[in-house]
Amino acid sequence: MGSALMVEEARLAPGIDSRAPKVCFFEDCNKDSVPLVGGKCASLGELINAGVRVPPGFALTTAGYGQFMRDAGIQDEVNGLLQGLDHDDMDKLEAASRAIREMIESRPISIELEDLIAEAYRKLSVRCYLPAVPVAVRSSATAEDLPGASFAGQQDTYLWIRGIDDVMHHVRKCISSLYTARAIAYRIRMGFPHEQVAISVGVQKMANAYTAGVMFTLHPSTGDRSVIVIDSNFGFGESVVSGEVTPDNFVVNKVTLDIIDRTISTKTVCYTADLKLQRSVAMEVPVERQNIQSILDDEITELAWMAKKIEKHYGRPMDIEWAIDKNLPAGGNVFILQARPETIWSNRQKAPATTGATSAMDYIVSNLLVGKRLA
Amino acid sequence: MKFPVPHDVKGKTIPGTEGWERMYPYQYQFVSDDPQRNQYEKETFWFYDGLHYPEPLYPFDTIWDEAWYLALSQFNNRIFQVPPVRGVDHRIINGYVYISPVPVKDPEEIGRRVPNFMERAGYYYKNWDELEAKWKVKMEATIAELEALQIPRLPEVEELRVVTDGVGESTGYHLIKNYDDLINLGIKCWQYHFEFLNLGYAAYVFFMDFTQKLFPSIPLQRVTQMISGIDVIMYKSDDELKELAKKAVALEVDDIVTGHRDWADVKAALQGRRHGDEWLAAFEKARYPWFNISSGTGWFHTDRSWNDNLNIPLDGIQTYISKLRTGVTIDRPMEAVRAERDRVTAEYRDLIDNDEDRKQFDELLGCARTVFPYVENHLFYVEHWFHSVFWNKMREVAAVMQEHGLIAEIEDIWYLRRDEIKQALWDIVTAWATGVTPRGTATWPAEIEWRKGVMQKFREWAPPPAIGIAPEVIQEPFTIVLWGVTNSSLSAWASVQDVADPDSITEMKGFPASAGIVEGKARVCRSAEDIRDLLEGEILVAPTTSPSWAPAFAKIKACITDVGGVMSHAAIVCREYGMPAVVGTGHSTRVIKTGMTLRVDGSSGIVTIVQ
Numbered sequence: 001m002g003s004a005l006m007v008e009e010a011r012l013a014p015g016i017d018s019r020a021p022k023v024c025f026f027e028d029c030n031k032d033s034v035p036l037v038g039g040k041c042a043s044l045g046e047l048i049n050a051g052v053r054v055p056p057g058f059a060l061t062t063a064g065y066g067q068f069m070r071d072a073g074i075q076d077e078v079n080g081l082l083q084g085l086d087h088d089d090m091d092k093l094e095a096a097s098r099a100i101r102e103m104i105e106s107r108p109i110s111i112e113l114e115d116l117i118a119e120a121y122r123k124l125s126v127r128c129y130l131p132a133v134p135v136a137v138r139s140s141a142t143a144e145d146l147p148g149a150s151f152a153g154q155q156d157t158y159l160w161i162r163g164i165d166d167v168m169h170h171v172r173k174c175i176s177s178l179y180t181a182r183a184i185a186y187r188i189r190m191g192f193p194h195e196q197v198a199i200s201v202g203v204q205k206m207a208n209a210y211t212a213g214v215m216f217t218l219h220p221s222t223g224d225r226s227v228i229v230i231d232s233n234f235g236f237g238e239s240v241v242s243g244e245v246t247p248d249n250f251v252v253n254k255v256t257l258d259i260i261d262r263t264i265s266t267k268t269v270c271y272t273a274d275l276k277l278q279r280s281v282a283m284e285v286p287v288e289r290q291n292i293q294s295i296l297d298d299e300i301t302e303l304a305w306m307a308k309k310i311e312k313h314y315g316r317p318m319d320i321e322w323a324i325d326k327n328l329p330a331g332g333n334v335f336i337l338q339a340r341p342e343t344i345w346s347n348r349q350k351a352p353a354t355t356g357a358t359s360a361m362d363y364i365v366s367n368l369l370v371g372k373r374l375a
Numbered sequence: 376m377k378f379p380v381p382h383d384v385k386g387k388t389i390p391g392t393e394g395w396e397r398m399y400p401y402q403y404q405f406v407s408d409d410p411q412r413n414q415y416e417k418e419t420f421w422f423y424d425g426l427h428y429p430e431p432l433y434p435f436d437t438i439w440d441e442a443w444y445l446a447l448s449q450f451n452n453r454i455f456q457v458p459p460v461r462g463v464d465h466r467i468i469n470g471y472v473y474i475s476p477v478p479v480k481d482p483e484e485i486g487r488r489v490p491n492f493m494e495r496a497g498y499y500y501k502n503w504d505e506l507e508a509k510w511k512v513k514m515e516a517t518i519a520e521l522e523a524l525q526i527p528r529l530p531e532v533e534e535l536r537v538v539t540d541g542v543g544e545s546t547g548y549h550l551i552k553n554y555d556d557l558i559n560l561g562i563k564c565w566q567y568h569f570e571f572l573n574l575g576y577a578a579y580v581f582f583m584d585f586t587q588k589l590f591p592s593i594p595l596q597r598v599t600q601m602i603s604g605i606d607v608i609m610y611k612s613d614d615e616l617k618e619l620a621k622k623a624v625a626l627e628v629d630d631i632v633t634g635h636r637d638w639a640d641v642k643a644a645l646q647g648r649r650h651g652d653e654w655l656a657a658f659e660k661a662r663y664p665w666f667n668i669s670s671g672t673g674w675f676h677t678d679r680s681w682n683d684n685l686n687i688p689l690d691g692i693q694t695y696i697s698k699l700r701t702g703v704t705i706d707r708p709m710e711a712v713r714a715e716r717d718r719v720t721a722e723y724r725d726l727i728d729n730d731e732d733r734k735q736f737d738e739l740l741g742c743a744r745t746v747f748p749y750v751e752n753h754l755f756y757v758e759h760w761f762h763s764v765f766w767n768k769m770r771e772v773a774a775v776m777q778e779h780g781l782i783a784e785i786e787d788i789w790y791l792r793r794d795e796i797k798q799a800l801w802d803i804v805t806a807w808a809t810g811v812t813p814r815g816t817a818t819w820p821a822e823i824e825w826r827k828g829v830m831q832k833f834r835e836w837a838p839p840p841a842i843g844i845a846p847e848v849i850q851e852p853f854t855i856v857l858w859g860v861t862n863s864s865l866s867a868w869a870s871v872q873d874v875a876d877p878d879s880i881t882e883m884k885g886f887p888a889s890a891g892i893v894e895g896k897a898r899v900c901r902s903a904e905d906i907r908d909l910l911e912g913e914i915l916v917a918p919t920t921s922p923s924w925a926p927a928f929a930k931i932k933a934c935i936t937d938v939g940g941v942m943s944h945a946a947i948v949c950r951e952y953g954m955p956a957v958v959g960t961g962h963s964t965r966v967i968k969t970g971m972t973l974r975v976d977g978s979s980g981i982v983t984i985v986q
Binding site: 219222224225226227251253254255256258259260261262297352353354358359360361363364365367368369 | 457458459485489492493496497500577578581584585588589590591592593594597719722723726728729731732734735738739741742887890891892978979
């Protein structure tokens with residue numbers, strides 16, 4: 001079933017409607033925009049439409065990608081390099097990949113397309129009150145969220161990119177990720193025509209996280225759906241996601257949004273931005289801050305409120321990444337970075353809590369007989 | 376879990392109290408001269424009922440313990456036949472009451488009891504409203520009888536009417552008979568007290584139990600919130616104060632009502648004034664029955680009612696008047712409470728995964744809501760109204776004893792057991808009839824002096840929270856819901872015992888009863904009289920609260936109690952006002968001093984002494 005869907009999606013994408021927008025802000029996307037902007041950007045658009053605050057950004061659409069390939073005039077050359085490749089011959093695959101990626105990355109983007117991207121980047125910077133807003137540039141494939149559909153390319157992500165030239169450069173790098181040796185091999189194996197796959201590139205404001213982490217809209221250890229459980233640490237969410245530190249843990253009542261349990265841990269490591277290296281680096285948390293709660297109560301409440309909204313929007317328990325921006329004022333600094341369906345408890349068949357009793361009386365009697373264990 | 380052997384605890388008699396056993400009924404003793412009973416006592420788990428008895432029992436006040444010993448047990452065991460549990464057994468050590476649920480151990484016997492329980496308890500659940508209406512009639516008749524009961528003084532010569540009407544009975548006979556009637560009315564009142572209570576609590580327990588199975592993290596306060604917003608007469612007394620405050624403002628006598636701290640002064644200032652008499656009449660009207668409300672739990676003679684000390688309701692009225700003047704609404708926000716209850720209930724209900732569980736949830740919630748008014752209202756009828764009148768009737772009995780020289784002070788009567796009082800009254804009436812001096816004039820005053828000393832030593836003794844051998848399973852609904860006996864509560868009780876230096880404690884944990892976090896100055900109020908000292912925005916720290924404390928909640932921003940669960944008065948009122956509450960902390964009034972800065976987290980149940 002999954003592959004049937006994939007084929008359809010893959011064919012939809014490259015038809016490339018030339019009237020479709022080449023560049024598209026996230027808020028103009030939704031879950032139906034996957035063929036145009038890929039799964040990642042579509043889901044960010046969906047979150048914005050659900051009323052959740054997401055770091056702003058835009059996508060170079062698959063139509064924009066098509067335009068790039070046409071303008072660059074390299075489609076035939078690329079096709080030629082791919083002709084007759086065997087999906088098992090890694091050496092040849094690597095060589096072809098290298099040649100194609102070099103070609104893509106060295107071709108200038110047409111003035112028309114460059115203007116569109118530059119204008120979008122300028123708008124984004126103005127919106128963020130920054131002269132040249134640091135952004136994350138990442139590929140957003142049209143079928144990556146479908147089961148087993150990793151053919152679209154590696155999940156290329158470039159962080160802390162600033163200035164239009166750098167943005168253009170990394171957009172090209174993301175486009176070329178459609179032609180990694182693995183992606184080519186996969187398409188050959190699955191029989192997908194290369195000219196029918198497409199990619200979108202997302203350009204999103206970097207959340208300069210003071211604190212970040214993950215949250216679940218159910219209790220990960222009991223499956224209790226009446227709570228939202230939040231893990232948080234200073235800096236970027238990497239330290240929490242990777243399990244490098246024991247994060248602070250909060251249990252929030254989903255119905256009333258009050259914090260019903262909190263555990264403050266000793267947090268030794270956090271991640272912060274190294275603007276020169278354009279990546280995040282680990283650093284030691286100063287001793288005096290290690291045992292301090294890494295997030296304010298008001299922020300916890302706001303996160304829980306957002307989580308509740310997201311869950312409601314998707315109609316199922318969710319697993320969410322979030323951050324709190326250190327450059328923005330309270331009330332506008334809590335951001336959702338990603339949300340995906342929770343899988344562990346959602347796939348488990350839960351037995352009903354009732355023991356088959358129907359009336360209150362039956363339940364009372366059967367449970368009176370069981371009693372309450374002291375041990 | 377093993378605790379000290381009861382007989383070892385009892386064996387260490389406090390020096391100077393030797394012979395204290397005679398202050399309580401003999402069946403309350405742990406014994407060593409009866410091997411069979413001794414064995415049973417040793418193998419049984421007894422826990423100290425600190426919930427009801429924070430202080431050692433006065434010999435007379437033991438009456439209510441005897442009354443519920445009988446009533447709870449009979450309804451469990453002989454009337455409804457709760458399948459796995461008989462009654463609750465009682466003992467006393469050094470004035471402190473220890474109790475123990477008695478299980479039915481034979482599975483076959485349990486099985487035999489099931490159909491009986493289904494039929495009988497089922498009948499009550501099914502016909503709850505009708506039976507409750509009947510209960511109210513019985514209860515009101517019992518109280519009317521109590522109020523009409525006369526405790527006669529013994530005349531020098533009987534009235535001529537006794538002869539001309541051919542009465543054929545003396546006042547002496549009536550004194551003894553009416554004392555018996557007084558006691559019997561009390562016992563009867565407690566029969567009614569438990570008619571519905573066991574079943575009511577069972578409905579609560581299992582609604583909580585089921586909800587916690589569905590949502591392991593659900594705070595109990597949210598479970599109880601789903602049963603909130605139902606009108607109960609337990610709040611009527613406080614509503615009367617609010618009405619009187621409004622009336623004072625409307626009649627423009629509010630300046631006079633707030634002009635003095637003493638009721639006598641306010642009354643004198645109002646009398647003869649324009650509208651003053653009208654307001655006084657409304658005040659008098661509200662007193663019966665609504666000021667028959669105890670400033671404590673009503674369980675002890677020391678708990679006086681509003682009618683006994685009119686300064687307490689006066690203070691409440693004054694608080695409400697000052698709120699009205701600043702334009703604050705004083706009505707209970709019932710609409711908002713109900714709307715929030717419905718929202719919370721609906722959201723939890725929507726989170727239930729399957730229809731089967733949703734149906735069970737609906738059934739149990741419906742049942743819990745049906746029993747709720749009784750579980751609250753019985754307190755007004757029994758502990759407040761009946762008891763308030765009862766204690767004062769007993770003071771009339773005391774006045775007779777004082778007049779005849781058996782006790783020096785009215786309040787000395789509480790040092791006698793109820794059967795000793797009966798004997799003393801016989802002593803008095805026979806001596807009165809005969810024209811001689813009662814024997815008790817020489818014996819009781821000395822005995823009472825000795826008992827006063829014993830009671831003082833009892834107060835200084837710390838009762839162990841549990842003795843004997845803890846069972847693996849507890850099935851008695853009261854033990855679970857009311858006393859909250861669980862592993863963690865047992866160890867919490869133990870830790871309270873271990874606190875040697877209360878000044879070293881900076882953090883306490885209790886039941887999170889009402890959500891929210893605030894910081895503020897503490898005000899320790901040991902009784903309802905103390906709430907007059909409360910300042911706006913303070914945090915109330917109390918042993919426990921009762922409806923007579925209601926006006927205090929208009930001033931404070933959080934509440935902490937030593938004793939009580941999530942269904943206790945403080946918990947319910949704080950949820951209505953939307954202010955944080957932590958209840959059942961065990962020893963907050965001992966640790967916290969007035970003026971300390973506290974942080975109260977009503978969501979996690981933690982109270983921190985900031986400085």
